[in-house]
Amino acid sequence: MSALRPDLAVIAANVAPGSRVLDVGCGDGALMAVLRDERQVDARGMELDPANVAECVARGLSVMQGDADTDLVDYPDAAFDYAILSQTLQTTKRPDAVLDELLRVGRKAFVSFPNFAHWKVRASLMWHGRMPVTRLLPVAWYETPNIHHATVRDFRDLVEAKGLRVEGAWFLSGDRRISDAAANWRAEHAVFLLSR
Amino acid sequence: MTAAELNLVNQTLVLPAALPLDGGQSLSSVEVAYETVGTLNPEKSNAILLFHALTMDQHVVSAHPKTGKPGWWSKSVGPGKVIDTSRFFVICANVLGGCMGTTGPASLAADGTPYAMRFPVITIRDMVRAQVALLDALGIEQVHAVVGGSMGGMQALSFAANWPERTRAVLVIASTARHSAQNIAFHEVGRQAIMADPKWKGGDYHGAGKGPEAGLAVARMAAHITYLSEAGLTDKFGRNLQDRAAKTFGFDADFQVESYLRHQGLSFTDRFDANSYLYITRAMDYFDLAEEHGGRLAEAFAGARARFCLVSFDTDWLYPTAESRVIAHALNAAGAPVSFVELSAPYGHDSFLLDVPALDRVIAGFLNQ
Numbered sequence: 001m002s003a004l005r006p007d008l009a010v011i012a013a014n015v016a017p018g019s020r021v022l023d024v025g026c027g028d029g030a031l032m033a034v035l036r037d038e039r040q041v042d043a044r045g046m047e048l049d050p051a052n053v054a055e056c057v058a059r060g061l062s063v064m065q066g067d068a069d070t071d072l073v074d075y076p077d078a079a080f081d082y083a084i085l086s087q088t089l090q091t092t093k094r095p096d097a098v099l100d101e102l103l104r105v106g107r108k109a110f111v112s113f114p115n116f117a118h119w120k121v122r123a124s125l126m127w128h129g130r131m132p133v134t135r136l137l138p139v140a141w142y143e144t145p146n147i148h149h150a151t152v153r154d155f156r157d158l159v160e161a162k163g164l165r166v167e168g169a170w171f172l173s174g175d176r177r178i179s180d181a182a183a184n185w186r187a188e189h190a191v192f193l194l195s196r
Numbered sequence: 197m198t199a200a201e202l203n204l205v206n207q208t209l210v211l212p213a214a215l216p217l218d219g220g221q222s223l224s225s226v227e228v229a230y231e232t233v234g235t236l237n238p239e240k241s242n243a244i245l246l247f248h249a250l251t252m253d254q255h256v257v258s259a260h261p262k263t264g265k266p267g268w269w270s271k272s273v274g275p276g277k278v279i280d281t282s283r284f285f286v287i288c289a290n291v292l293g294g295c296m297g298t299t300g301p302a303s304l305a306a307d308g309t310p311y312a313m314r315f316p317v318i319t320i321r322d323m324v325r326a327q328v329a330l331l332d333a334l335g336i337e338q339v340h341a342v343v344g345g346s347m348g349g350m351q352a353l354s355f356a357a358n359w360p361e362r363t364r365a366v367l368v369i370a371s372t373a374r375h376s377a378q379n380i381a382f383h384e385v386g387r388q389a390i391m392a393d394p395k396w397k398g399g400d401y402h403g404a405g406k407g408p409e410a411g412l413a414v415a416r417m418a419a420h421i422t423y424l425s426e427a428g429l430t431d432k433f434g435r436n437l438q439d440r441a442a443k444t445f446g447f448d449a450d451f452q453v454e455s456y457l458r459h460q461g462l463s464f465t466d467r468f469d470a471n472s473y474l475y476i477t478r479a480m481d482y483f484d485l486a487e488e489h490g491g492r493l494a495e496a497f498a499g500a501r502a503r504f505c506l507v508s509f510d511t512d513w514l515y516p517t518a519e520s521r522v523i524a525h526a527l528n529a530a531g532a533p534v535s536f537v538e539l540s541a542p543y544g545h546d547s548f549l550l551d552v553p554a555l556d557r558v559i560a561g562f563l564n565q
Contacts, residue, residue, distance in 0.1 A: 044528075044533075050537050050538060050539055050540065050554065051554065053535065053536075053537040053558075054537060054554055054557045054558045054561065055561075056535065057505060057535045057537065057558050057561045057562050058557060058558075058560070058561025058562075058564075059561070060503075060561075060565040061535070062503070062533040062534055062535050063535045063536075063537075064524055064528070064534070064535065064536045065536055065537045065538055066536075074525050074528070075528065076529065
């Protein structure tokens with residue numbers, strides 16, 4: 001699993017073997033392939049970019065071309081043990097609605113996102129007065145697909161407002177796990193496991 | 197590459213038993229003309245059954261016997277190609293109702309004269325049933341995959357729904373689970389053009405010299421428009437004039453697009469039988485996979501255990517992406533492993549036969565699993 005992006009490795013390590021998974025925004029299928037091959041998971045994917053879908057098909061994965069904002073409605077309730085949304089929440093038009101849909105089609109949901117309250121982001125705003133361009137947020141504000149930035153604290157507030165349960169939270173900095181302490185300052189990525 | 201190097205064989209099977217039809221009748225002594233490319237392995241596990249579209253035939257790789265043109269998918273089928281015949285044994289049969297060797301309305305009935313309009317109205321499932329009988333005769337219990345575009349995709353879906361245990365994978369390109377009112381409407385224009393031609397003679401034109409060529413040409417012209425995108429036509433022809441500097445103020449083919457369509461229509465009559473066109477378009481119009489299964493498409497796939505892959509094209513307005521999505525959702529609801537992708541290609545419905553590299557990647561990736 002070492003080849004996986006760190007947030008995906010966290011998710012892969014915490015998905016129960018043999019479960020049914022929907023990976024929303026599955027990209028080229030790297031996580032799905034690991035889940036299938038190493039954890040005997042029945043993995044399905046949804047992905048917007050046709051080139052990525054073709055890549056997934058070539059890996060023998062089952063992937064539907066679709067949009068997280070509009071196409072989750074096509075899945076029945078509780079069709080999956082887990083719905084996964086990695087590094088995609090911040091690109092959706094309505095993250096709150098997408099979160100609802102994730103926990104409708106999946107009994108649990110993994111959500112990973114870049115933390116906009118990381119100290120480098122804060123420093124960029126503080127010292128330069130500009131929207132940050134960092135390793136995890138590499139695109140300038142006017143062309144970034146990340147239209148709904150959030151912080152760890154923002155996300156916890158939304159989860160609480162929706163009455164969702166946090167079953168697990170993992171924080172990453174420089175691709176390494178860090179402790180929960182002051183995560184809103186120190187974490188570049190966050191991964192949450194949620195349930196209703 | 198020679199036929200021997202390709203392991204290319206064309207032959208005709210006479211079905212040993214009468215073929216029951218959805219319309220309630222049955223046909224005896226049905227002939228199925230088919231082409232195979234590649235070598236069937238000793239386990240008989242490497243076959244791919246390829247279904248052809250409305251006006252095509254079994255000549256996937258071999259040159260067409262009437263036009264001399266290369267096989268309709270010779271670009272993609274062959275050793276080392278997208279459908280690799282050094283690995284797979286590809287089978288393609290002319291459909292029931294066709295005019296290239298498989299029994300159809302031009303075939304002789306028991307009384308020694310052509311069936312013509314006495315030929316029973318057939319369905320997509322009847323076409324597939326004849327090809328399942330071919331697999332039986334070849335001793336192939338389960339194919340590696342069934343593959344088809346357009347009407348071939350309908351056959352692939354029908355195969356998956358009605359003979360689910362006989363394939364491990366199903367690839368459907370630019371197709372639909374049912375003919376829409378608009379699809380039926382375009383076909384009806386074509387049929388009426390044929391029937392309005394005095395040379396059609398109620399279908400009894402066989403052996404009477406020229407058939408309803410004018411009507412069949414018009415049918416082909418109308419249909420051909422639906423295979424192309426508006427942008428594709430504009431790119432290719434625009435308002436360009438055909439071999440002239442100015443409009444003639446007459447009804448000659450002033451515009452290139454007119455000349456092109458007339459040519460498409462006329463050359464079609466050299467290779468296709470008008471009654472076959474009536475019967476095959478009727479079969480497509482009758483196709484509604486959900487209707488055969490209580491109105492719910494997901495029910496049609498209740499027994500499906502194969503892997504599915506559906507491909508649509510963004511410029512295809514004949515069988516638009518929404519139709520493929522309907523199928524994909526039904527398969528998801530039935531719990532089948534399914535992939536769906538809409539590819540971008542400028543050519544409209546015909547993209548499935550043209551040079552679309554992204555399609556090649558999807559086909560090869562899906563089949564090589």
